[in-house]
Amino acid sequence: MSGSFPEGFRYLPEYFSRAQQQILIEHVSIAAKAAPFFRGKMPRTGTPLSTLGSNFGPLGWVAAQSGYRYCKTHPKTGKSWPNMPEELLNLWQEVSDWLDPPQACLINWYREGAKLGLHVDADEEAADAPVVSVSLGDQALYRLGGPARKDPTRSFKLSSGDVCILGGASRRCFHGIDRIYPGTSTLVPKGGRINLTLRVVRGVL
Ligand SMILES: O=C(O)CCC(=O)C(=O)O
DSSP: GGSSSOTEHHHHHHOSSHHHHHHHHHHHHHHHSSSOOOBBBTTTTTBBBBEEEEEEESSSEEETTTEEEESSSSSOOOOOOOOOOOHHHHHHHOOOOOSSSEEEEEEEEEEEEEEEEEEEOOOOOOSSEEEEEEEEEEEEEEEOOSEEEEEEOEEEEEEEEEOOOOOOOGGGGEEEEEETTTTTSOOOOTTTTEEEEEOOSSSOO
């Protein structure tokens, strides 16, 4: 399967057991009480995103009409983001092949109908550090292309417990979520899919 993936992309199906997934979801539920999910907006147009977001870690990714950015605090509560769970720091050590720890973990919540357009993660100064992504809950159709938007893409389903790593050249490849398959998992208490995306943002905070 990896033959036609871009260089540096790794797909680790069923990396987390069901019991480990439940622990991660519990961390998300607790975090969401302190740092409630909010709906970001597209820069310039202000169009609401179809996903809901929150973050773990010293920095959190925020989508606002004024632009995408990393912030130390939640845009609505003004408080720091919840600490990064140890399980995610361990995952980073196990799979990232990168010395510095992640500074941000974006929590995306896809409810029925939510999707994420093709994009490259480009708001990090640490542009070479890999991005590590965990899928929890409902299955999703993931699309992965090349460094140019017009490059051919391939699509495959991600299931709960799967991990993807965008390292090497794949760090600059377009990717997105075309659709969610509602009801394919019972993991997320209110339903849908949670994606956790670990990122190094910059050298020094
Ligand atoms: O939900 C996913 O699997 C991908 C998330 C993603 O690409 C992002 O947050 O930039």
